[in-house]
Amino acid sequence: MSRVIFWILLIGLVVLAIRAKLKGLGARRQPPLDRQDTREPPRQAPVAEIETMTQCAHCGIHFPASEAVHADGHDYCSPGHVRLPPR
Ligand SMILES: [Zn+2]
The missing domain is CATH 3.30.60 (Wheat Germ Agglutinin (Isolectin 2); domain 1)
Known part of the structure; x- marks a missing residue:
């Protein structure tokens, strides 16, 4: 019985570790908050050019x-x- 509990705990830890790793990769793809959106928004054509x-x-x-x-x-x-x- 203790072997079953051991394997369940081991599988649970592996799943948690994989989830944490995937979450870390996803967070790394997004730029940090202080770097987000420093570019100017796309300009609309001035009215005189229309x-x-x-x-x-x-x-x-x-x-x-x-x-x-x-x-x-x-x-x-x-x-x-x-x-x-x-x-
Ligand atoms: Zn004409």
């Missing part, structure tokens, strides 16, 4: 407003469409 889009009054294509040809209160994609009627 291009405003507009739509051609003739063909309806969407394109950057900085490339628009303005005429008669409308935006056009090209000088050729300025001469054509708005749809």
Whole structure:
């Protein structure tokens, strides 16, 4: 009977030792708390870099407003469409 108790205790100690070892490996993979997240969060694009889009009054294509040809209160994609009627 004492041999059974001995083996149960031995197996229990081995399991505990393996668990402790695995826990130690898992904790080592994570950086220490004082080193965590020292990097800056990813920056969002400044509002000035976001291009405003507009739509051609003739063909309806969407394109950057900085490339628009303005005429008669409308935006056009090209000088050729300025001469054509708005749809
Ligand atoms: Zn157009």
